[in-house]
Amino acid sequence: MGIWEPLLFWIFAAGALITSSAVIVLRNPLYCAMALIVDFFFFAGLYVLLSAHFMAIVQVLVYGGAIMVLFLFIIMLLNLRDEDLGETRFSLHHAVAVLGGLAMFFFIGTAISLVVDKGAVAEGRTQAAIVAQADEEGTQAVLIQTPSRVPGLYADLNEDALEAGFKARLRSFEEGTATPADGKYRPFDPNQPFEVPPSLRHQEDRIGTVPGRTGLYGTTQPISVLLVNRFVIPFELTAILLLAAIIGAMIIAKRRVA
Amino acid sequence: MSWEPTLIHYLLLSAAIFSIGLVGVLVRRNAIILFMSIELMLNSVNLTFIAFSKYRFDMDGHIFAFFVMAVAAAEAAVALAIVLHVFRHKRSVNVDEAQQLRY
Structure with a gap:
């Protein structure tokens, strides 16, 4: 497979780790959103390495496009000033949370590597x-x-x-x-x-x-065949879910329902 | 562990990013960044789905990742509407301010 696949994997993995850490470390939500967009692009790269071409495109379009535009729109609409963000302070709470995250990672990591022979x-x-x-x-x-x-x-x-x-x-x-x-x-x-x-x-x-x-693995054809055959009921339920979400978001965000 | 990426590498990467998202949810008090951390966790799960899907050489994992994306989009829309609503009443997006779930 040559040198490119492992090389790209490590580049994307390091990039994803760095940018996702940036999301939780940076103070300004705008910078967090930017880091998250870059993170989604790294994820799309990983999907391409996994031959999931369609999912990579959807990742960029739906996550990097639609969802992040929504986030950026809200951030800019709220227009938080610097004093609204609150001061960054390091407390025991943070230390415990980070320890909990590390424990989580080691738990999952051990569980994964235990089954590897x-x-x-x-x-x-x-x-x-x-x-x-x-x-x-x-x-x-x-x-x-x-x-x-x-x-x-x-x-x-x-x-x-x-x-x-x-x-x-x-x-x-x-x-x-x-x-x-x-x-x-x-x-x-x-x-x-x-x-x-x-x-x-x-x-x-x-x-x-x-x-x-x-062959066809990861392309649009098998996904569409699966979606309209075996997974047709979840697919239709997703449509209902999205409709409910649209109506719910409108009603919640409206100042007053007339 | 070798230099070549195997399933284990993808799983461990996904676990690491999931933990980062978890720490984000626990540490940050800004509601918007909280939801970004949740997106991070959802994405790491998607990576697991797609890695397993490639390794099993069947595409069911892609479909699941697809549904996760749809649910994430719906969740983001509703969550941000709630954030907007809370901000109108509290002039703040700090989740500690809204801990009584009323105004």
């Missing part, structure tokens, strides 16, 4: 390499399932490893060693247009024709 990470990489080499030589790789406590937390998130795992999964479906119930998706059947998923077969075709690409 370092040996399995190495094993997963070797398997990915074996599959990649076998594909190059045009032969079939024989993969042995490694038992794991939480299957797959170990996988590298680069395209090669993902493709290898994906092909192995597809192969096991075809050979009948795994049933669709084991995985989430059943193979695509064109006679059942409402059996959603971003079709496995279609993905395989794309992977086959465009080496090194993960």
